[in-house]
Amino acid sequence: MAGVTLMKTPAETGLAQAFETVKTTLPGDVESRAQAFELFARNGLPHRRVEEFKYTDLRALMREAAPFAATPSGDEAKAALGSAKALADIKALQVPFVNGHFVRDSVDSKALPEGVEIVPLAEALANGHDWLARLSPVAWARQNPVYQLNSSFMADGVMLRIVGQVTTPIHLRFVTASKSAVATATRVLVLVEDGASVKLIETHESTDGANHQPNDVVELIAGDRTTVHHVRLNAEGNQSLALSTLAMKLGAEASFNSINVVAGSATSRHQVFAVLNGENTKAQINGATMLKGRQHGDSTLVVEHAAPNCESRELFKTVVDGEATGVFQGKIIVPHHAQKTDGRMMSAALLLSEGAAMNNKPELEIFADDVQCGHGATCGQLDEDLLFYLMARGLPKKEAESLLIQAFLGEAIEFVDNEEVREALVEIVEGWLKARG
Amino acid sequence: MPAVQETIDQVRSIDVDQYKYGFETEVEMEKAPKGLSEDVIRFISAKKGEPEWMLAWRLDAYKRWLTMTEPNWARVSYDKIDYNDIYYYAAPKNNPAPKSLDEVDPEILKTYEKLGIPLREQEILAGVEPSRRVAVDAVFDSVSVATTFKEELAKAGVIFMPISEAIREYPDLVRQYLGSVVPVTDNFFATLNTAVFTDGSFVYIPPGVRCPMELSTYFRINEKNTGQFERTLIIADKGSYVSYLEGCTAPKRDENQLHAAVVELIALDDAEIKYSTVQNWYPGDAEGRGGIYNFVTKRGDCRGKNSVITWTQVETGSAITWKYPSCILRGDNSRGEFYSIAVSNGMQQVDSGTKMIHLGKNTTSRIISKGIAAGKSENTYRGLVSAHRKATGARNFTNCDSLLIGNQCGAHTVPYIESKNASAVFEHEATTSKISEDQMFYCQQRGLSEEEATALIVNGFVKDVLQQLPMEFAVEAQKLISISLEGSVG
Numbered sequence A: 001m002a003g004v005t006l007m008k009t010p011a012e013t014g015l016a017q018a019f020e021t022v023k024t025t026l027p028g029d030v031e032s033r034a035q036a037f038e039l040f041a042r043n044g045l046p047h048r049r050v051e052e053f054k055y056t057d058l059r060a061l062m063r064e065a066a067p068f069a070a071t072p073s074g075d076e077a078k079a080a081l082g083s084a085k086a087l088a089d090i091k092a093l094q095v096p097f098v099n100g101h102f103v104r105d106s107v108d109s110k111a112l113p114e115g116v117e118i119v120p121l122a123e124a125l126a127n128g129h130d131w132l133a134r135l136s137p138v139a140w141a142r143q144n145p146v147y148q149l150n151s152s153f154m155a156d157g158v159m160l161r162i163v164g165q166v167t168t169p170i171h172l173r174f175v176t177a178s179k180s181a182v183a184t185a186t187r188v189l190v191l192v193e194d195g196a197s198v199k200l201i202e203t204h205e206s207t208d209g210a211n212h213q214p215n216d217v218v219e220l221i222a223g224d225r226t227t228v229h230h231v232r233l234n235a236e237g238n239q240s241l242a243l244s245t246l247a248m249k250l251g252a253e254a255s256f257n258s259i260n261v262v263a264g265s266a267t268s269r270h271q272v273f274a275v276l277n278g279e280n281t282k283a284q285i286n287g288a289t290m291l292k293g294r295q296h297g298d299s300t301l302v303v304e305h306a307a308p309n310c311e312s313r314e315l316f317k318t319v320v321d322g323e324a325t326g327v328f329q330g331k332i333i334v335p336h337h338a339q340k341t342d343g344r345m346m347s348a349a350l351l352l353s354e355g356a357a358m359n360n361k362p363e364l365e366i367f368a369d370d371v372q373c374g375h376g377a378t379c380g381q382l383d384e385d386l387l388f389y390l391m392a393r394g395l396p397k398k399e400a401e402s403l404l405i406q407a408f409l410g411e412a413i414e415f416v417d418n419e420e421v422r423e424a425l426v427e428i429v430e431g432w433l434k435a436r437g
Numbered sequence B: 001m002p003a004v005q006e007t008i009d010q011v012r013s014i015d016v017d018q019y020k021y022g023f024e025t026e027v028e029m030e031k032a033p034k035g036l037s038e039d040v041i042r043f044i045s046a047k048k049g050e051p052e053w054m055l056a057w058r059l060d061a062y063k064r065w066l067t068m069t070e071p072n073w074a075r076v077s078y079d080k081i082d083y084n085d086i087y088y089y090a091a092p093k094n095n096p097a098p099k100s101l102d103e104v105d106p107e108i109l110k111t112y113e114k115l116g117i118p119l120r121e122q123e124i125l126a127g128v129e130p131s132r133r134v135a136v137d138a139v140f141d142s143v144s145v146a147t148t149f150k151e152e153l154a155k156a157g158v159i160f161m162p163i164s165e166a167i168r169e170y171p172d173l174v175r176q177y178l179g180s181v182v183p184v185t186d187n188f189f190a191t192l193n194t195a196v197f198t199d200g201s202f203v204y205i206p207p208g209v210r211c212p213m214e215l216s217t218y219f220r221i222n223e224k225n226t227g228q229f230e231r232t233l234i235i236a237d238k239g240s241y242v243s244y245l246e247g248c249t250a251p252k253r254d255e256n257q258l259h260a261a262v263v264e265l266i267a268l269d270d271a272e273i274k275y276s277t278v279q280n281w282y283p284g285d286a287e288g289r290g291g292i293y294n295f296v297t298k299r300g301d302c303r304g305k306n307s308v309i310t311w312t313q314v315e316t317g318s319a320i321t322w323k324y325p326s327c328i329l330r331g332d333n334s335r336g337e338f339y340s341i342a343v344s345n346g347m348q349q350v351d352s353g354t355k356m357i358h359l360g361k362n363t364t365s366r367i368i369s370k371g372i373a374a375g376k377s378e379n380t381y382r383g384l385v386s387a388h389r390k391a392t393g394a395r396n397f398t399n400c401d402s403l404l405i406g407n408q409c410g411a412h413t414v415p416y417i418e419s420k421n422a423s424a425v426f427e428h429e430a431t432t433s434k435i436s437e438d439q440m441f442y443c444q445q446r447g448l449s450e451e452e453a454t455a456l457i458v459n460g461f462v463k464d465v466l467q468q469l470p471m472e473f474a475v476e477a478q479k480l481i482s483i484s485l486e487g488s489v490g
Helices: A010-022 A030-043 A074-083 A121-127 A130-134 A145-153 A384-392 A397-413 A419-436 B005-013 B038-047 B052-066 B106-115 B121-125 B150-155 B163-169 B171-177 B188-196 B437-445 B450-466 B475-481
Strands: A093-098 A116-120 A156-162 A170-176 A183-192 A197-206 A213-222 A227-235 A241-250 A255-262 A267-276 A282-291 A296-305 A311-320 A325-334 A342-351 A357-366 A372-380 B029-031 B090-092 B134-140 B143-147 B159-162 B201-205 B214-220 B231-236 B241-249 B256-259 B262-267 B272-279 B291-302 B308-315 B320-323 B326-329 B335-344 B349-352 B355-358 B364-373 B378-387 B395-404 B410-419 B425-429
Touching: A010 A030, A010 A145, A030 A145, A074 A093, A074 A170, A093 A156, A116 A121, A121 A130, A121 A156, A121 A183, A130 A156, A130 A183, A145 A183, A145 A213, A145 A241, A145 A267, A170 A183, A170 A213, A183 A197, A197 A213, A213 A227, A227 A241, A227 A267, A227 A419, A241 A255, A255 A267, A255 A296, A255 A397, A255 A419, A267 A282, A282 A296, A282 A325, A282 A397, A282 A419, A296 A311, A296 A342, A311 A325, A311 A357, A311 A397, A325 A342, A325 A372, A342 A357, A342 A397, A357 A372, A357 B395, A357 B425, A372 B410, A384 A397, A397 A419, B038 B052, B038 B188, B052 B188, B090 B143, B106 B134, B106 B214, B134 B150, B134 B159, B143 B159, B143 B163, B150 B159, B159 B163, B163 B171, B163 B201, B163 B231, B171 B231, B188 B262, B188 B291, B201 B214, B201 B241, B231 B241, B231 B272, B262 B272, B262 B308, B272 B291, B291 B308, B291 B335, B308 B349, B326 B335, B326 B364, B335 B349, B335 B378, B355 B364, B364 B378, B364 B410, B378 B395, B378 B425, B395 B410, B410 B425, B437 B450
Parallel strands: A093 A170, A156 A183, A170 A197, A183 A213, A197 A227, A213 A241, A227 A255, A241 A267, A255 A282, A267 A296, A282 A311, A296 A325, A311 A342, A325 A357, A342 A372, B134 B214, B201 B231, B214 B241, B231 B262, B241 B272, B256 B291, B262 B291, B272 B308, B291 B320, B291 B326, B308 B335, B320 B349, B326 B355, B335 B364, B349 B378, B355 B378, B364 B395, B378 B410, B395 B425
Antiparallel strands: A116 A156, A357 B410, A372 B425, B029 B090, B134 B143, B159 B201
């Protein structure tokens, strides 16, 4: 295939046309958007010959580009938020986005918890802001076509700055409410100043029945001695193609704990690019993915140990039912100077039905000689012995299965420190299992 | 933790500047014109006295090769190869087809003597271990110069001869199987090999026969500016067994030489093939000048039920290694195994691993890979385990460890694990942590530290396998086996 120019797909043509149409109406510098789009357009939508997208062929999966969503009116936003359910009852500072646009009115800027500053991104882009210079902190992300698309089209979002210990969780609610398919591109930048701590919750949901195409990026720059807890829930509509990126740079002696729970979308790809930039930092990055029907769920991860003495743990659990396909691609990179690195990556998958498939690619790239790095990957069905044990004690087969699956996913979810959120996530797992019948 | 001193010493003892086989033999050679063209292919084909179909096959491959581009996905880098600056055929001049060893150029015999390869049957028989007889096919540049024990093997019905001879003597057998595991257009280097391969070994074990001795081929590149393109085809018919060894060395030169081989194994019902390699091509000097580019396609097809193919490799040579001995587990209950120790020193680059493709029911595979990188080398394990939709009950266990010595080198692991069948159970692990707790407990209870116990269990396991290797011609490989992977990373 090398050297062969690929024909543009309808989706690629659509994206190019969309960019021409919206580029002047989007806030901020057209030039930097054009550069990002140019980078994207050079290779187009990634396909299976592109190593990072080997198992998620966006050329094939994205048939056509949906039009970008307009800014919703106040009433529309209100209605959308009213019917949005994902972790809606969690006590938190709510930062909502409807159809990719920040709903300003719903955040009382005077009643923000102490240590939290919020700057709407569209406004910042239009009028300039000091923090804009800190956007796009991670090189791995900048090379990524999904991220480049977001950089080209990002219409809105927020920039958050955290100082000190913020105990109230911050709930970023991304809601797409539209009968017809729409695309969105939001960007959130979270600046956690030295010594600060924050709890972030992200939920992504959209209406069923339409091929929505959200492409969301959350960027995190955490300073030294910071603590960040992060929970992300994909509860997108059943037809949506959800692309998302979490890009972060962590300072020294920082502690980062994150989970991405996938319970929605027809196709989803969540990418994490983590750079451990200061010594003695610890990162726990988890994933729990539930797939059924013909769903396709991809978790892609790059963890760069850019400083010595850091520890990272990655634990990804995938349950695949029906004809669905799960993908895990993880990579730990340890450069020459990052001695005493301790990295462990594990991906485990349960295949529940005949047609289910799982692709695992846990990669290590190591240049330092005094490190401990390990990776593991397993793939299989439920343990017959365990099932038998439970059934022998009177549990019907389905229930026994559910119990085992719940325990399997639970291992990744139990790292969530917010009890309320953890329980809500367990409920989502239970709901998924019930729907399985 | 860093590597232990003993390991460092052992790896040092096989460092690139310690290469022992770098001498050159002066023999008058006959060569094809330099470069690659249809004429050169016709020349090779004519030299080998090949039938028409063989030439047509080669020319077809050449035409396809012209449309292909060199793969660049491997984690290796090298200057572009000028395929027209290579001699594709080089053979010792005076003895086109020696009938007995007495007719072989004494210089060549001396070369093999120096390398420690006995070619005279009486010498082998007079050896200290008469029970471990090995039949050898010695390939010198583009031709096979001697094959031992032919008659005795023939008595058992085993065919063991240079492939060029087999094409003339058993054309139907060759035609039936050649290219059936590695198709013509499989990949750039395999296609090139198909067009220009000059010699190699052909083995056929008839049904129910257990090959009475080890078979072995020893490859030597001697001439300047040549490439070696050998082709090996091994067929184990129903219920048969064969163990085959392969060794290789080359002189020290400043230039890079290309070695692009294709090995095809076919195991029919209940047959077993054990293929072992001690790869010791010239690795280049400490600055990375010279050395062999080892771009090899090796694949086994477990075509029959209950068939077994085992690849064992000890890789210490070559400037660049690009090789993935694979198993297609087509037959139900078939088994594929891959055991590898790859040590890279100096500026060597290794990108090696295996593919286990589970197609049949209840197929099992096991991958044990140890990579050790020292100096400024790069050592990558790249492996695929896949289960087809119909591969019910497939089972794989993979364990790959790598160890770095010094912080100028790199060790990488790129496993691909693809399962399309729910009943397939795949386990991939890279650290030694998952050793049976019972075994650990047993050792620790008797006073061993956790580290010692781990080393004992892991090494014991691999040793078991590698000690099977008859390594008369590579003593240092034995040392490698004892290398401890303490401080290894996944």
